[in-house]
Amino acid sequence: MANTTDVSGKIIQALADYLKRDAASIKPAHHLREDLGLDSMAVIEMLYRIEEAFNLQIPDQDLVGLTTVGHVIDYVQGRVAPTPAKSAAKGTTKTPAKTTAKAVAKKPTAKRSTKSKKA
Known part of the structure; x- marks a missing residue:
């Protein structure tokens, strides 16, 4: 049910709050470590906040692929999107x-x- 802009907006805002930066300065192409300066512990903490915000669990094996803001957005959209499909299946x-x-x-x-x- 969550649309693309809701997901990306929430993720970018969570990053902006964590980094104490303006959300407009964070782009999907930004690399979490290289561009935003997050170390491995900060990345894990951010992903934990995202898990809480979207009520999902990110398995450890999926963490490796989440290197940019865009990767995180795409991943969360993919995990949140199946909800309408389940409703359709119930139908x-x-x-x-x-x-x-x-x-x-x-x-x-x-x-x-x-x-x-x-x-």
Whole structure:
């Protein structure tokens, strides 16, 4: 449900707050360590804040690929985006239930026609 600008805005604002900088000075192309000056502990702390902000967990093996602000934004968008897909999947779950209800409704009709043929 979160759109692209919400995700990138929250991430950039979190970085700006942490670095005590203006959010407009932080760009997706900035490298977390080289351009923004974050050491490995600061990167981990920032990612922890992002986990809390978006209510997700970033597995350790995924940390290696998160080197720029843009990588972090893309990663979080990819993790947040499946939520609408799950809602759509729930919608599809309801559809077979309706189909089943229709099939059940048809069965009594079929029985009635069978009985009327016997009579």
